[in-house]
Amino acid sequence: MQSLILHTTTRMMIGVLVLFSLFLFFRGHDEPGGGFIGGLVGAGAFTLYAIAFGTAATRKILRIHPITLIAIGLASLVISGLIPMFMGDPFLTGKWLFLELGGSEVKLSTPLIFDIGVYLCVVGFIVAVIFSLEEEPLTF
Amino acid sequence: MNGLLVLPVVIPLITATLALLFRKSSAMQRWIGVAGMAVLLVSVAMLFRDVYGDGIQVLQLGTWEAPFGITLVADMLSMLMLGISAVMGLIIAIYSIYDIDKQREQFGYYPLLHILLMGVNGSFLTGDIFNLYVWFEVMLIASFILLALGNSRNQLQGALKYVIINLFSSLIFLFGVALLYGMTGTLNMADLALRLPEVENVGLVTTVAMIFLVSFGIKAAIFPLFFWLPASYHTPPVAISAIFGGLLTKVGVYALIRVFTLLFTQDVGYTHTILIWVAGFTMVTGVLGAASHYEFRKILSFHIVSQIGYMIMGLAFNTALGLMGAIFYVLHNILAKTNLFLISGIAQRLMGTFELKQMGGLYRHYPFLAALFLISAFALAGFPPLSGFWAKLTLVKAGLSLGEYVITAVAILVGLLTLFSMTKIWMTAFWAAVPEKGVPDHFGKMPLFGAGNLYIMVVPVMIVAGLIILVGLFAQPLLEICLTAAEQLLDPSVYIEAVMGPQ
Numbered sequence: 001m002q003s004l005i006l007h008t009t010t011r012m013m014i015g016v017l018v019l020f021s022l023f024l025f026f027r028g029h030d031e032p033g034g035g036f037i038g039g040l041v042g043a044g045a046f047t048l049y050a051i052a053f054g055t056a057a058t059r060k061i062l063r064i065h066p067i068t069l070i071a072i073g074l075a076s077l078v079i080s081g082l083i084p085m086f087m088g089d090p091f092l093t094g095k096w097l098f099l100e101l102g103g104s105e106v107k108l109s110t111p112l113i114f115d116i117g118v119y120l121c122v123v124g125f126i127v128a129v130i131f132s133l134e135e136e137p138l139t140f
Numbered sequence: 141m142n143g144l145l146v147l148p149v150v151i152p153l154i155t156a157t158l159a160l161l162f163r164k165s166s167a168m169q170r171w172i173g174v175a176g177m178a179v180l181l182v183s184v185a186m187l188f189r190d191v192y193g194d195g196i197q198v199l200q201l202g203t204w205e206a207p208f209g210i211t212l213v214a215d216m217l218s219m220l221m222l223g224i225s226a227v228m229g230l231i232i233a234i235y236s237i238y239d240i241d242k243q244r245e246q247f248g249y250y251p252l253l254h255i256l257l258m259g260v261n262g263s264f265l266t267g268d269i270f271n272l273y274v275w276f277e278v279m280l281i282a283s284f285i286l287l288a289l290g291n292s293r294n295q296l297q298g299a300l301k302y303v304i305i306n307l308f309s310s311l312i313f314l315f316g317v318a319l320l321y322g323m324t325g326t327l328n329m330a331d332l333a334l335r336l337p338e339v340e341n342v343g344l345v346t347t348v349a350m351i352f353l354v355s356f357g358i359k360a361a362i363f364p365l366f367f368w369l370p371a372s373y374h375t376p377p378v379a380i381s382a383i384f385g386g387l388l389t390k391v392g393v394y395a396l397i398r399v400f401t402l403l404f405t406q407d408v409g410y411t412h413t414i415l416i417w418v419a420g421f422t423m424v425t426g427v428l429g430a431a432s433h434y435e436f437r438k439i440l441s442f443h444i445v446s447q448i449g450y451m452i453m454g455l456a457f458n459t460a461l462g463l464m465g466a467i468f469y470v471l472h473n474i475l476a477k478t479n480l481f482l483i484s485g486i487a488q489r490l491m492g493t494f495e496l497k498q499m500g501g502l503y504r505h506y507p508f509l510a511a512l513f514l515i516s517a518f519a520l521a522g523f524p525p526l527s528g529f530w531a532k533l534t535l536v537k538a539g540l541s542l543g544e545y546v547i548t549a550v551a552i553l554v555g556l557l558t559l560f561s562m563t564k565i566w567m568t569a570f571w572a573a574v575p576e577k578g579v580p581d582h583f584g585k586m587p588l589f590g591a592g593n594l595y596i597m598v599v600p601v602m603i604v605a606g607l608i609i610l611v612g613l614f615a616q617p618l619l620e621i622c623l624t625a626a627e628q629l630l631d632p633s634v635y636i637e638a639v640m641g642p643q
Contacts, residue, residue, distance in 0.1 A: 071160035078154055081146075091146040092202040 003052075010052040017045035025119055029107070035115035039122025046123070047130050055134045058127075066131060069124030076117030080110040142190060145199040145212045147183040148222055148261040151176060152229075156254035169250040170237045176254060177230040180261075184219075184226045191219045192621075196628065196638040198267070206267070206639050207328035213267035213639055216625035217467060221264045221394050224474050225387055227607070229257045231600040232383045235482055238596035239379040244289050252289075256282035256383070263391050267639055270317055270327045272395065273310070276359070280306050283388060286380050287372060298372030305368040309358035316351035319344070330639035333402050333632050342406055349404035349411050353396070353418075360392025362452060363421035366445045370429060373444070374437035374494070378485030381437055385444050386478035390470050393451045397466065400455060401629040408458060415456035420547050423449030423554040430561045436484040436494040436569065439561055440477065443520065446554060447473045450535060453547060457538050463626035465534035468619060472519065472527040472611060479516040479604040483509065486588075486597050487569055492580040496565060501574030505584040509598070510570045515605045517562035519612065522555045527611040530619065 021042035028034025050058040059065075064072075084093035097108040155176025162168040191197050191214050199212040214222070232253070240249050259279025266272050284306075288299040321327055323344060324335040339345050354365065361369040369389070373381050404411055426446025430439045451473070454466025484494065486509060491499045503510040519526035532555055539548030574583070582592070589595045611618060628634060637643065 067160060067163065071157050074153065074157040074160070078150060078157065081150065085143055085146075090141060090143065090199050090201055090203055091150065094202065 006052045010048055014045050014049055017048070018042060021045065021119075025115065028115065029112070035118030036122055039119040040126070042119065042123045043126035043130075046127050050127075050130055050134060055131050059131075062127065066124040066128035069120050070128070071124075073117045073120030073122075073124060076113050076120065080113035080117065083110050083113075142187070142197040142199055142214075144183060144187045144190065145197055145214055145265060146201070148180060148187070148226070148265060149212075149258055151180045151183055152254040152258035152261065155180075156251040156258070159250040159254065160248070163246070163248065163251070166242060166245045169245060170233075173233040173236065173250045173253065174230070177226065177233040177257075180257070181226040181230055184222045187214060188219045188223060190214075191216060196635060198638050207326050207331035210271050211267035211328060211330070211639055212265045213330075213635065214265060215628045215635060215638075216621060217394070217397065217629060218264045220467060220471060220621065220625060221390070222261055224471050225257065225260050225264070228383060228386050228474060228478055229253075231478065231482075231604055232379050235382070235485075235597055235600045236379040238593060239377055239485055241290075241377075244377070247289055249286070249289060252282045252286050253383070256286065260387055260391055264394060267329050268327055269320065269329055269332065269399075273313055273317055276310060276313065276391075276395075279388070279391065280310065283384065287376050287384075289380075290376070292375070295375040298375035301368045302372040305358060305365075309355045312351055312358075313355035316348050316355060319348045319351070323348070328639065329398070329402055330632075330636040333636055334640070334643070336403055337406060345404065346407045346410060349400070349407075350414075352399050352404070353411070353414070356392045356395045356399070357418070358392075359389065360396060360448055360452075361389050361422075361445050362418050362448055363425050363445075366422065366426070366448075369445060370433075370438055370441040373441040374435060378437075378481060378488065382478045382481035382485070385440065385481050386474045389444055389448060390451075390474055393448060393455075393466075393470060396452065397455050397463070397629065401458075401463070402632050402635065405458075405632075412456045412458050415452055416544070416547055419449045419453035419456055420550045421449075422446065422452060423550060427554045427557040427561070431557060431564075434496045434564075434568075436487065436496060436499075436565065437481065439496075439565065440480050440484065443480075443558065443561070444477060446558065447477065447520070449554070450532070450551060453551060454535050454538065457542055457544070458630075459538060459542065460623060460626045460630055461534065461538035461541060463629055464619065464622045465531060465538050467622045467625050468534060469531040471618070471622075472531040472608075475604055475608050475611065476516050476519040476528060479601055479608065480513070480520065482597065482601045482604070483513050483516065486594070486601065489594065489597070490580075490583055490586065491569075492578070492583075496568040498575055498578050499569040500572035501579075501584075503570040504574070506588060508588055512598075512601050512605050513566070513570065515608055517566065519608045521559035521562055525612045527608050527615070529612065530615040534619070 021038045024033040024041055025035060025038030046058055046062060081092045084095050085091055095110045099106045155172060159169045159172050197214045200206060201210045256279055259275050259282060262275035263272055266275055284303050287302055288295060320332060323339050324332055326332055326335060336345055358365045373385055423446050426442050426449060430442035433439050450469050451466045454462045454469060487502060488494050519528040522528040522532040535551060536548055586592045586594060588598045
C-alpha cells in the first residue's frame, strides 16, 4: 500500500512489536503470556509489514519461509517432549536447569523449548496464511 | 510405565515435520513417508509384544498421575487397531507414490497424511475422554484438508458436507464430555468408569450415552447419520479415499466400542437394544444404497456403511463372542475395504473412469488384477476361507447363542446382497466387453508390472490381498487375540486398575 504515514509508522513499530512479542513470550514463564500470545503479536508485526511493503519485502526480512518456521516449531515441540525420555521419564515431563548468571537466576527448561515451538508455529502459520491470501498463485 | 506407548503418536509427528522441512523435494517426501510408516509399524509391533506378554500398558504423560494428567493406555483392542492402522499407513504411503500428483505433494499431502495417522493413533491410545476429542480434531482437520486438496468442484462439494457434519458431531461430543465432567468431575476414562455407577441420576447417564452414540455414530457413519459418507468419499484421489474408507469410520467404531463397554454399561437393556436396531438398519440401508449405484467408489462407500452395521451388531450383543466378532470384523474390513478402494484406483488408471457402465474388459486384459479384486470382494462378502468368512461366522454364532434370530438373519441376508453388488462390479468392469469408445489408448498395453510404473500401485494391493488370505487361512491365532481383547473389554476392572492403580 502506498501511504507515507503507514510506511513511516510501520518502520517504527515493527521493532517494537517484535520486542513486545518476545517480552510477552518470556513473561509467560510465570505470568500471563507465553508462546501463543507472543506468537500472535509477532505475527501481527510481520502482517503489518506485509500490508505496508508487500509480501516480497516481508519474505526478505523474515528470511525463513513461514512453512519452515512451522516445521522448526513442530521439531522443537517434539524435542522438548523427547528430552525427558532420554532421561528415563515419560514423554513431555518438565526438566529444569537453574543457572547463576551475573547474580540472577536463569531458569532453562523443556517447557521453554516447547513454548518456543508454539511461538514459531503460530508466527509461521499466521504469516503463511497472510501470504497466501495476498499472493496469487499460491506457493507452498 | 512404558515409554513405547508414546511412539505411535510421536513417530508420525516427526515424519510430518521432516516431510515439511523437505517439502521442495517430492522424492525426499516419498521416502520419508514410507520410512516413517515402516518405523511406526516396527514400534507398534514392539508395543504389541509388551501388551501381549504383560497385559495392559499405561503411560502417564509428563508424569502427571491419573486422573489428573493425560494417560495413554494400550490394551489389546488399542493394539489391534494400532497395528492395522500402521499396516494401512505403510500400504497407503507406498501407493501414494504413484497415485498422488505433484501438485498435491507440493501442497503438503505427506505431512497431512502423517498428521492424520497421528490423530488416528492418538485416538486409539488415549485414556482420557477429552483427549479423545482432541485427537478426533487432529484427525478431522487433517482429513478436511486432504479431502479438499486439489480444489476440484466435486471435491469441494463433498468436503463441504463432510466438514459441516463432522464439526457438528464434534460439537455434540464436546457437549457430552461437558455433561460427563459435570456429573463426575473427572475426564479420565478409567476414573469415569469408577464414578459413573455412583451417579444417582441414571437417566442422565443414559442421555449422555445417547449423545455419544449420535456423535460417534456420525463419525462411524451408522444409520441414520451416514449420508455424508457416500457424498464425499468418492471425490478425492484414491489413496485418500482408501485411508478414509479403511480407517476413519473405524475410529468412530472404536470409540463406540470403548465407551459402550467401559463407561455406559449401567442400562444395557436400553442402550444396547438401540444399538441392535441401529446395526440392522445400517446394514440394510448401506447395502441397498450400494445396489442402486453404478460408480465404483460410490458402491464401495455405501458398503462401508453396511459393514459398519456388522461391527455395531457385535458390540450390541455385549458378549465375549460378539465383541470378538466385532473386533475381528473391524480388522478384516479395513483390509478388504482399503484393498477394494486401491483396486478401484488401478482400474481407473487403466480405464480412465470410475463409472461401471463405461468400463469393461479388465478380466480379459488384466487377469491378475481381476484375481486380486476377486479375493478382496469375496472376503468382503464372506466367502470361506477368506477373512470375511470367519468374521461373519463369529458374529452369526454370537447372535444365535443369544437367540437374536432376526438380526442374525438380517446379517446373513446383507452378506448375500453384498455379494450381489460385488458381482455387479465384476460383471461390468471385469467381465463385460471392452467399451467401444472412451477407453484410453494405453488400455491393454500398459502392463501391471514394468513400463509405466503401475507396479507401485499393484504391489501394495498384492500385499493386502496376501494378508486377507493369511488371516483367512490362519484365523485361529488372530481370533484368540481378538477374544483376549473382548475379555479385557468385558472386565473393565483390569483396565481401571492398570490406569488408577489398585483400588
